Amino acid sequence: MTVPAHVREEDERLARERKKLARDGSKLKGARLEARLDKSWARPPGIIGWISTVDHKEIGRRYIVTALIFLALGGALALAMRMQLARPDSALIGAARYNELFTMHGTTMMFLFAVPVMQGVALYVLPLMLGTRNCSFPRLAAFSYFTYLFGGLLLWGAFFLNIGPDVGWFAYTPLSGPEYSPGKRADIWAQMVTFTEVAALAVAVVIVCTILKQRAPGMTLARMPLFAWAMLVTGIMIIFSMPSVALASAMLISDRLVGTHFFNHFEHGDALLWQHLFWFFGHPEVYIIFLPATGFVSVIVEAFCRRPVFAYPVVVLALVATGILAFGLWVHHMFTTGLPRVGYSFYTAASMTVAIPTGLQIFCWLATMWDGRPRLEVPMLYVIGFIVTFVIGGLTGVMIASVPLDLQLHDTYFIVAHFHYVLIGGAVFPLLGAIVYWYPKITGRMMNPTLGKIQFWMIFLGFQLAFFPMHLSGLLGMPRRVYTYPAGLGLELPNLLSTLGSLVVGAAVVLFVVNGLVSLFRGAIAPDDPWKAPSLEWATRSPPPPYNFAHIPVAESRTPLWDQPDGLPVVTGLRVDEKELLVTTVVAAAPDMREPVPHASPWPFIAAVAVAIVFIATIFSPWALAMGIVPAAIALAAWFWPKEIKREPEPVIT
Amino acid sequence: MNRPLRFTDDLADLPTHRFGPSSLTWWGVVAFMVIEGVAFAMAIAAYFFLMGHEQGWPPEGRQPPALLAGTLFTILMLLSEIPNSMVKRAAHERNVAAIRVLMPILILIGIVLFVIRGFEFNSLNCRWTDDAYSSIIWALLLLHTAHILTDWIDTLVLWLLMRTELGYEGRKLVDTDENALYWRFVWLTWLPIYLLIYWVPRL
Numbered sequence: 001m002t003v004p005a006h007v008r009e010e011d012e013r014l015a016r017e018r019k020k021l022a023r024d025g026s027k028l029k030g031a032r033l034e035a036r037l038d039k040s041w042a043r044p045p046g047i048i049g050w051i052s053t054v055d056h057k058e059i060g061r062r063y064i065v066t067a068l069i070f071l072a073l074g075g076a077l078a079l080a081m082r083m084q085l086a087r088p089d090s091a092l093i094g095a096a097r098y099n100e101l102f103t104m105h106g107t108t109m110m111f112l113f114a115v116p117v118m119q120g121v122a123l124y125v126l127p128l129m130l131g132t133r134n135c136s137f138p139r140l141a142a143f144s145y146f147t148y149l150f151g152g153l154l155l156w157g158a159f160f161l162n163i164g165p166d167v168g169w170f171a172y173t174p175l176s177g178p179e180y181s182p183g184k185r186a187d188i189w190a191q192m193v194t195f196t197e198v199a200a201l202a203v204a205v206v207i208v209c210t211i212l213k214q215r216a217p218g219m220t221l222a223r224m225p226l227f228a229w230a231m232l233v234t235g236i237m238i239i240f241s242m243p244s245v246a247l248a249s250a251m252l253i254s255d256r257l258v259g260t261h262f263f264n265h266f267e268h269g270d271a272l273l274w275q276h277l278f279w280f281f282g283h284p285e286v287y288i289i290f291l292p293a294t295g296f297v298s299v300i301v302e303a304f305c306r307r308p309v310f311a312y313p314v315v316v317l318a319l320v321a322t323g324i325l326a327f328g329l330w331v332h333h334m335f336t337t338g339l340p341r342v343g344y345s346f347y348t349a350a351s352m353t354v355a356i357p358t359g360l361q362i363f364c365w366l367a368t369m370w371d372g373r374p375r376l377e378v379p380m381l382y383v384i385g386f387i388v389t390f391v392i393g394g395l396t397g398v399m400i401a402s403v404p405l406d407l408q409l410h411d412t413y414f415i416v417a418h419f420h421y422v423l424i425g426g427a428v429f430p431l432l433g434a435i436v437y438w439y440p441k442i443t444g445r446m447m448n449p450t451l452g453k454i455q456f457w458m459i460f461l462g463f464q465l466a467f468f469p470m471h472l473s474g475l476l477g478m479p480r481r482v483y484t485y486p487a488g489l490g491l492e493l494p495n496l497l498s499t500l501g502s503l504v505v506g507a508a509v510v511l512f513v514v515n516g517l518v519s520l521f522r523g524a525i526a527p528d529d530p531w532k533a534p535s536l537e538w539a540t541r542s543p544p545p546p547y548n549f550a551h552i553p554v555a556e557s558r559t560p561l562w563d564q565p566d567g568l569p570v571v572t573g574l575r576v577d578e579k580e581l582l583v584t585t586v587v588a589a590a591p592d593m594r595e596p597v598p599h600a601s602p603w604p605f606i607a608a609v610a611v612a613i614v615f616i617a618t619i620f621s622p623w624a625l626a627m628g629i630v631p632a633a634i635a636l637a638a639w640f641w642p643k644e645i646k647r648e649p650e651p652v653i654t
Numbered sequence: 655m656n657r658p659l660r661f662t663d664d665l666a667d668l669p670t671h672r673f674g675p676s677s678l679t680w681w682g683v684v685a686f687m688v689i690e691g692v693a694f695a696m697a698i699a700a701y702f703f704l705m706g707h708e709q710g711w712p713p714e715g716r717q718p719p720a721l722l723a724g725t726l727f728t729i730l731m732l733l734s735e736i737p738n739s740m741v742k743r744a745a746h747e748r749n750v751a752a753i754r755v756l757m758p759i760l761i762l763i764g765i766v767l768f769v770i771r772g773f774e775f776n777s778l779n780c781r782w783t784d785d786a787y788s789s790i791i792w793a794l795l796l797l798h799t800a801h802i803l804t805d806w807i808d809t810l811v812l813w814l815l816m817r818t819e820l821g822y823e824g825r826k827l828v829d830t831d832e833n834a835l836y837w838r839f840v841w842l843t844w845l846p847i848y849l850l851i852y853w854v855p856r857l
Contacts, residue, residue, distance in 0.1 A: 259783040
């Protein structure tokens with residue numbers, strides 16, 4: 001026997017104590033249960049409690065609010081650029097400042113807004129939708145938020161100190177290399193990438209593990225809400241694509257700081273290596289932003305048409321197919337760099353193929369609307385706005401997948417129009433719909449629907465006015481990323497229209513913020529399930545208590561709240577005086593384990609600070625890496641180290 | 655929850671730890687291995703991309719890295735799987751006494767590996783500033799060294815924890831099992847990198 005006698009005695013004593021522990025069940029339910037759960041799930045108060053929280057809802061909310069602030073900042077830069085471009089030969093903003101503006105705009109929107117906001121919504125909504133009490137690895141989620149925040153502060157702090165990056169959001173070498181970008185601007189860009197990739201990868205792991213292991217009993221993969229499928233594919237895509245840009249940015253900074261030659265042509269490096277590594281991440285990135293949005297659309301269409309999404313398996317397979325195909329497209333960003341013939345053919349074919357699964361999804365949504373009874377409330381309006389706008393953007397995408405046309409249109413405003421149609425139409429419209437949709441769950445109040453409708457029409461029409469003319473200015477040959485254009489080329493009218501449209505969009509965004517803030521205090525009180533929707537997040541209170549569900553719900557169908565005539569089925573037996581959740585099997589979601597939930601801890605925050613110091617200091621000296629490892633390692637060790645070395649009847653994570 | 659409830663199963667008797675794919679942290683570890691594996695794969699892709707530009711590999715006038723240190727490193731790394739497997743088995747058997755003896759051996763092996771790795775950097779016959787070939791060779795070696803360091807720190811912290819009475823807790827045994835799994839990943843990823851640094855330049 002390998003276990004000593006005193007340990008065996010201790011085992012037996014703990015087993016006896018285990019029998020006395022309080023658990024939820026038919027004897028312990030209702031208000032009495034909730035009062036005890038409130039106590040065991042509460043986080044410490046004050047600022048220490050604020051940085052220590054491990055509640056997925058608090059972290060998700062922070063992610064969403066922070067990302068929306070970055071959206072507003074990025075949007076303000078866009079308006080500044082549109083002001084400059086309103087008239088030809090304008091001297092409002094100089095060339096150098098303009099370079100900074102479009103770099104900051106693209107970088108902010110891609111790295112600090114689009115990906116984090118989708119992950120933030122997923123962090124908030126998914127555990128509720130899956131019927132669990134917290135996300136997996138909540139301390140990792142907390143760490144990731146602070147890492148993301150510090151990355152954003154680095155970029156914007158640098159911008160305000162007038163050392164913001166000015167090399168484009170893709171930072172092509174050799175422009176971003178040591179020869180052509182002396183100073184620290186490009187290094188700040190590269191380290192901002194490191195911060196945001198670490199954060200995004202951490203959340204991706206959290207999301208994938210939550211989806212695979214923490215679904216409500218009975219929620220087999222085939223019964224999972226489509227938003228969960230979309231986030232599962234997105235999470236896996238992040239895991240496979242983001243290491244590439246993290247590696248690339250590390251190579252760039254080492255070329256700049258310690259004299260390696262990865263991208264230096266004169267020492268047999270290659271600038272195109274940068275483009276390959278960047279776009280191997282950069283193209284999947286587009287789908288990492290788009291697929292969560294398709295998840296929003298599926299959820300909203302289902303709820304507002306009172307019908308399960310048409311052809312669920314087709315939508316799931318389309319999501320998976322898009323996720324796989326997205327990794328075979330990156331070279332279409334590089335058609336003008338000169339490629340082998342077969343490369344042109346392959347990447348053109350792949351780029352056109354990806355339209356097929358996306359088209360299938362759109363037909364499934366249309367069929368759902370056709371067969372259901374659509375209620376044209378605000379979230380549904382955004383879905384319709386999405387379909388119209390995204391289809392236009394998708395069609396121009398198929399056009400520029402063709403090499404001869406791309407060679408002509410590359411780096412013109414036609415491309416700018418295309419990707420704003422797919423990114424704003426494809427991701428921001430569904431996101432705004434999703435915010436209106438889940439706002440009552442998050443805040444406990446409804447957003448004002450009249451303001452919401454006015455705001456929708458303003459942003460939808462303003463968007464078309466801003467971006468449709470860019471197709472024309474692009475076809476007329478207007479290049480991107482140039483701070484002005486001469487008069488007399490026919491570019492005046494489309495540019496003026498674009499600027500007017502952007503002002504309408506800006507006003508609509510202000511209205512959205514006003515609606516969001518005012519409704520927080522004045523909005524109608526939201527019931528648990530204001531939209532009569534089918535998924536589990538609507539089974540709990542609005543806003544949900546810290547433990548989400550007093551008893552873990554069971555899913556007996558794809559639309560559990562629509563198919564439960566005799567009450568919501570629940571399982572019981574989880575601990576009441578400690579935080580605990582249920583782990584289920586990957587495919588069948590059969591109950592597998594009870595899992596302790598980590599207590600609140602300041603160490604993820606401290607670890608994020610230590611890591612931030614390393615990342616920022618390595619902009620200036622490679623030795624920072626060697627020295628910075630020590631505090632970071634100590635912080636991580638303290639994160640894992642139990643606060644009390646004492647065996648408990650059942651494991652707790654302190 | 656204001657809805658009427660229907661009580662079904664009671665799960666109080668479910669375990670609070672399990673080995674392998676049942677464990678949540680197992681999935682976390684696998685996810686991080688995939689992330690790091692992709693980083694290795696992209697670095698290897700960069701290696702071949704840069705190699706495609708050269709007439710010779712290593713480029714003309716350069717010596718391939720000397721074999722001794724790297725090969726010693728590889729042999730020791732492969733041998734480390736013996737105590738590593740023993741730790742893994744001991745974790746499954748709840749043989750904490752064995753874990754407490756075996757883990758310091760792994761920590762010691764880690765220290766020896768660091769020393770040999772130092773000689774490896776010295777025997778590459780190039781500096782990272784020489785050319786793109788040198789840069790990528792150094793990058794591969796550095797990337798792998800980071801993994802040895804991560805696992806070494808992890809093993810050290812875990813060993814200190816296993817020396818306490820918490821060592822008998824099921825979830826700590828699962829941690830030990832998964833730490834051993836991660837070490838397998840570290841030495842498995844070394845094998846292609848060993849070939850790329852030491853043998854491909856000799857082809």
